[in-house]
Amino acid sequence: xxxxxxxxxxxxxxxxxxxxxxxxxxxxxxxxxxxxxxxxxxxxxxxxxxxxxxxxxxxxxxxxxxxxxxxxxxxxxxxxxxxxxxxxxxxxxxxxxxxxxxxxxxxxxxxxxxxxxxxxxxxxxxxxxxxxxxxxxxxxxxxxxxxxxxxxxxxxxxxxxxxxxxxxxxxxxxxxxxxxxxxxxxxxxxxxxxxxxxxxxxxxxxxxxxxxxxxxxxxxxxxxxxxxxxxxxxxxxxxxxxxxxxx
Numbered sequence: 001x002x003x004x005x006x007x008x009x010x011x012x013x014x015x016x017x018x019x020x021x022x023x024x025x026x027x028x029x030x031x032x033x034x035x036x037x038x039x040x041x042x043x044x045x046x047x048x049x050x051x052x053x054x055x056x057x058x059x060x061x062x063x064x065x066x067x068x069x070x071x072x073x074x075x076x077x078x079x080x081x082x083x084x085x086x087x088x089x090x091x092x093x094x095x096x097x098x099x100x101x102x103x104x105x106x107x108x109x110x111x112x113x114x115x116x117x118x119x120x121x122x123x124x125x126x127x128x129x130x131x132x133x134x135x136x137x138x139x140x141x142x143x144x145x146x147x148x149x150x151x152x153x154x155x156x157x158x159x160x161x162x163x164x165x166x167x168x169x170x171x172x173x174x175x176x177x178x179x180x181x182x183x184x185x186x187x188x189x190x191x192x193x194x195x196x197x198x199x200x201x202x203x204x205x206x207x208x209x210x211x212x213x214x215x216x217x218x219x220x221x222x223x224x225x226x227x228x229x230x231x232x233x234x235x236x237x238x239x240x241x242x243x244x245x246x247x
Contacts, residue, residue, distance in 0.1 A: 029067060029068045055089060142173025
């Protein structure tokens with residue numbers, strides 16, 4: 001397992017360390033937040049609703065730079081501001097974080113990712129299937145990826161930045177895909193008596209997310225296969241026995 005991860009990171013080239021950071025850092029931060037919450041959470045409670053704009057800004061920076069997971073931002077927002085205001089605060093914060101992460105990662109990842117794709121035809125086909133199959137399909141795929149509980153928030157920002165997805169498609173797909181789970185976590189947070197990062201949304205949400213993951217994999221795989229088939233047909237050499245069709 002570890003060897004496979006190392007090989008994957010090596011294959012990613014210069015993007016590998018960035019990808020590792022986007023996945024590992026949010027996971028590391030959760031136990032740190034839980035262990036230190038008595039030093040920062042009471043201050044947020046004491047500040048009350050007046051802190052909402054600053055919470056949006058801070059949550060966006062922390063989530064966008066992969067320093068905390070989005071579920072922590074959403075959970076605390078719900079607990080601090082209630083289900084309605086907390087959902088709005090969490091969603092704005094997470095979307096600003098997505099835009100920040102995409103903007104930071106795009107100049108770092110895109111050139112390296114596109115260079116690496118040249119040596120991997122199938123990966124290049126997946127890339128073309130994602131960004132050249134029309135805006136509607138690209139947005140739909142981003143929605144499915146965002147709905148998945150398996151794909152990390154910051155890792156998805158990096159993936160879309162490396163793929164060269166347009167700002168419009170990235171923001172639309174991210175907004176539609178992130179809204180259900182961000183709001184759901186904020187509502188869960190609003191129902192808590194005290195801060196608890198181990199709170200979950202239940203089995204039904206996990207199943208829905210897994211279905212979205214499978215759907216995204218299947219759709220992207222089929223789209224990539226169509227791209228590969230078209231290129232093979234375009235580059236095929238006519239068989240000598242078939243002739244040229246000229247009398």
